[in-house]
Amino acid sequence: MERNTRQRGAIRRAFQRTGRPLGTGEVLELARAEVGGLGIATVYRNIRTLADEGWLTVVELPGAVARYEIHGKEHHYHFRCRQCDRVFEAPGCIGSLTELVPPGFSLEDHELVLYGRCAECAALA
Amino acid sequence: MERNTRQRGAIRRAFQRTGRPLGTGEVLELARAEVGGLGIATVYRNIRTLADEGWLTVVELPGAVARYEIHGKEHHYHFRCRQCDRVFEAPGCIGSLTELVPPGFSLEDHELVLYGRCAECAALA
DNA sequence: GTCGTTGCAAAGCGTTTGCAGCCTA
DNA sequence: TAGGCTGCAAACGCTTTGCAACGAC
Numbered sequence: 001m002e003r004n005t006r007q008r009g010a011i012r013r014a015f016q017r018t019g020r021p022l023g024t025g026e027v028l029e030l031a032r033a034e035v036g037g038l039g040i041a042t043v044y045r046n047i048r049t050l051a052d053e054g055w056l057t058v059v060e061l062p063g064a065v066a067r068y069e070i071h072g073k074e075h076h077y078h079f080r081c082r083q084c085d086r087v088f089e090a091p092g093c094i095g096s097l098t099e100l101v102p103p104g105f106s107l108e109d110h111e112l113v114l115y116g117r118c119a120e121c122a123a124l125a
Numbered sequence: 126m127e128r129n130t131r132q133r134g135a136i137r138r139a140f141q142r143t144g145r146p147l148g149t150g151e152v153l154e155l156a157r158a159e160v161g162g163l164g165i166a167t168v169y170r171n172i173r174t175l176a177d178e179g180w181l182t183v184v185e186l187p188g189a190v191a192r193y194e195i196h197g198k199e200h201h202y203h204f205r206c207r208q209c210d211r212v213f214e215a216p217g218c219i220g221s222l223t224e225l226v227p228p229g230f231s232l233e234d235h236e237l238v239l240y241g242r243c244a245e246c247a248a249l250a
Numbered sequence: 251g252t253c254g255t256t257g258c259a260a261a262g263c264g265t266t267t268g269c270a271g272c273c274t275a
Numbered sequence: 276t277a278g279g280c281t282g283c284a285a286a287c288g289c290t291t292t293g294c295a296a297c298g299a300c
Contacts, residue, residue, distance in 0.1 A: 001275080003273085003274050003275070004274080004275095005273080005274070024264080024265085025264090040264090040265085041265090041266075041267085044264095044265065044266070045266090065264070065265095
């Protein structure tokens with residue numbers, strides 16, 4: 001049976017507070033503000049547990065380490081900042097993709113990744 | 126100045142002969158057929174060199190190791206078959222994406238990955 | 251002969267696992 | 276009290292780097 005430890009609570013709150021996909025390093029940093037001696041192995045184990053139980057969704061982007069976000073959000077894409085390397089959500093949905101699908105292929109899903117500068121980094125440049 | 130070694134030649138030919146994206150392990154295996162003692166570090170270094178000079182293009186897909194293919198293709202997206210796990214090219218380009226970009230963000234590039242069944246697997250199902 | 255290149259081994263880096271002790275239920 | 280959970284450190288797999296020897300030009 002699953003237990004509610006201080007560590008698991010801190011990790012959950014890290015996702016709830018930021019509202020964007022987080023990598024393990026970001027989770028460790030955020031959750032350590034609450035639980036000082038938190039170890040990276042605990043972050044990995046809890047992320048896996050939370051993903052297995054459906055509380056988290058894995059966000060895999062090309063050439064990047066896996067990130068995770070709370071499951072059950074509206075349809076959205078992801079925007080990856082080339083400067084700070086953070087990932088943000090980009091709500092919305094593009095139209096028909098059928099003209100892109102080769103003949104005979106059956107389309108089930110799609111993932112769109114936007115690259116550029118986030119508002120923070122764009123303002124600094 | 127760049128030199129034409131047996132190792133580099135074998136690695137180039139591995140790509141030319143197969144005509145599809147290859148990972149480092151596949152390159153090592155194929156090129157070792159020509160150059161027995163070929164080391165994995167040499168494969169990595171040559172792939173980087175060939176990519177830097179524009180002879181290779183990096184193909185990165187979510188949750189997969191990087192692959193490389195000979196440069197010079199038209200603009201295209203990638204279609205990944207969930208059944209046979211092969212990756213295909215999907216020529217074309219979607220229209221405006223500006224309505225997806227959050228306020229203050231600056232869009233530089235985008236990538237679209239389609240998931241589903243390729244013609245071959247769809248026909249079998 | 252120069253100096254780019256190679257193979258080996260060691261070092262990184264992100265992730266997983268073994269283990270003894272801790273703590274939630 | 277039982278056994279899930281934690282932190283530490285070592286193990287992992289993949290990639291990069293240091294280094295002395297090699298070989299293309």
